[in-house]
Amino acid sequence: MSTPTESILNIGRTDDETALPAESFIVKYPTVARVVRVCFAYAFVALAVGGLFGVIQALHRTNVIRVIDSADYYTLLTAHGVFLAIVFTIFFLAGVFAWANTRSLERPPLNPRFTWLWVGTMSAGTLLSGGSILAGLVAEIDVSADVLFTFYAPLQAHPLFYIGLALFVVGTWLAGIDWFRQYLDWRADNPDERIPLQSFMVLTTMLMWYLSTLGVAIEVVVFLIPWSLGLMPAPTPLLTRTLFWFFGHPVVYFWLMPAYLMWYTVLPKLSGGRLFSDPLARVVFVLFLLLSTPVGIHHQYLDPGIAEGFKFIAMTNTMFLLLPSLLTAFTVVASVEHGARQNGGEGYFGWLTALPWRDPAFTGMMLAGLMFAAGGFSGMVNAGMNINYLVHNTIWVPGHFHLTVGTAVALTFMAAAYWLVPRVTGRALYSRPIGLFQVVLWFIGMTFMSAAMHRGGLAGIPRRTAEPEYSKFTFEAVVGTISSLRLQIAFGGVLLFVSLVIFLANIALTAANNEPATGLKTDLPPALSGPEQSPQVLDELKLWAIIAIVLVILAYSLPLWSIINGAGFYQDGITASPQVVQPVLEVLI
């Protein structure tokens, strides 16, 4: 196969696939295994760059070591956000979903060319956006995109940044189409069967993604690209903010869903047991499809121009989003406990010792889940409309999301990689003890950094700032001192970076390992309560999609209408007139 990505396709491919069991994923679906490897390669390169910038920021803003100019801090911050929160997470998701959909439907995508088309589109988008951010560090190139991950007007990036983002999102849409076609093909052969659980998770997540990316698509294509090209006037800041957050909250569930997929379908197996309840897993994913999008306004509790009632609706929806995560906590712990008891674990807590704690994949996911519990509760504080006023845009907020996306998601992905990479390369994991040390080190580093960030936020230290030291006043910590908090942030950041380097080295050595992987034959065990016990209506994807759309219309139509009515589409009441479109016409004619 000849594709532009040919050169990296062979990363980690086994020398002798015939030595592997015929039932293993890599032998049955070699093309999909390649796709997963390419997606993981992008994800891990993004993780390396984003992580490096992360530690530079942690040391800079705590004034421990400053190697960059404070003005460049925001370029690194943009790269840190975009590379980790968009490229790393979504490429990894694409790899996991391609694996899960193929594995559970037991068939490869219909057309490999189409599969490579979405991989190529996402790659092109990544290179354009990533390149335009990094160009900001090079004074000679007149391209920059220092707009942070939250790319709303009036801060403006180079058009290439927005075009790259648009391409990337279109790539994810094509990927979703690929997975839906796989499903429809399976449905034609199995008209009466329940959708296999992993495929069900992939499909509901993608439906949620189609709905939520509409906001960012309109923001970028209708407003930001024409504006950055100088064809149209500046859009209303509040409108672009609202469209951004329409996408900006559901995207966090897009990161989280592949982690949930691993917790529900792989973690029980690792613990030696089975998933506790298949029906509840389906309920959870349906709830995420319904509730992920009509909550974005909770990022705008402090925004003028949005009535309190709309904020209240977003708040209640957000609080109900706690439900699927609490159900997940129950199901995952119950599944793991079942596994422990299969292994001979006994007693109220004694079963905990009968778990495979030496397995980095298992321990990593468990620690990630534990930190997600803490992150969930700090998230409830954020969601609490009036308590939020104390912490909004303080360093509390990055403290929160380094527990969620930075640990629940990232640590689960790293743990999952220890399990999945041997399955898509056919090569044995280089070192399990090093892997175990790495995931525990991540947990310790994050404990230091995140706890101190939360406390700093309560003292009012702002987020996203190169030098949170002001000449006219100082901050005062509730417990301990600000300088001890700063040291903890810096120390935690360094531990996280060391952990990251160990992870990348372990994976790179795995990709180069000549020892073939073992245990590839084992399939995922069925749930204790199987799909036959869940109502058929749960599989009615069309119905859930329609309800999700209705909920979004209810939550967003009035706020958007009132913003457009109050401030209009373009800043300062400018209406886009034909004169403004003139340059386009001149080019066309």
Added chain:
Amino acid sequence: MHVHNYEKLWLLASLALIVGFISTIVYGAVGAGVVMVNDEGGQVNASGLSEHPEFNDPGVRKVGPNEYEAYVVAQQFAFSPDPIEVPANSTVTFYVTSRDVVHGFEVAGTNANAMVVPGEVSKMTVEFNETDEYGVVCNEYCGQAHHDMAGEVIVKEPGNFTLDDAGESTTAQATNGTDETANGTGES
């Protein structure tokens, strides 16, 4: 659909927790009277603030006994006026807007906190009970010198406070309080 008994209990407890969270927020809004920043401030023309009747001359005005209004303009990379001087035992309604990009207006260590969006006016009412000095931080990234953007709110003895003072700089080095003497209130 088969749901295990423990699962049902957990589901009910989860729902109770969620309803509990929502009730505390409703209590905060209705009982304790914490008011959100909302759409009451209305819109302004961000590029025409110099023609605006109030924002053309940012500052503090007296509108009643112990009641004041503060008009604040945020722009890259300063607040105007700075410092903002108000008397203790007063209720101050802030009207904050931006001349250029999105900024933040956070009275550090308190819940007086708002986004400042060009074209929109953020209105919030704050009670100042004791003399104190607070730092004001721009907490929304606004450009390359974002970290230099800060101001001060100085709460003076009512006896020492005259409106003419507003806008003059002081030499006092502030130590902001982490206690919440500045609270959003329902009086607006």
Added chain:
Amino acid sequence: MSRLSPAALLLIGAALVPIAIEFPVILTFVGIRNFSFGLSFALFGLVFLAILVWSEVADVIGSSAGS
């Protein structure tokens, strides 16, 4: 003969970190303020050392007593 494997010690050590960080906060609820983070880490460092010694030594003492 160690009672605890290196992996178990690693996990126990990791579990002590959040406890050490939250300890000064817990103390404020019983009225003890200004208990510094440094002191807390030193304290739980000693706890970890004690666990380590117990893991390494306890069996040895037990076996010598039995002989």
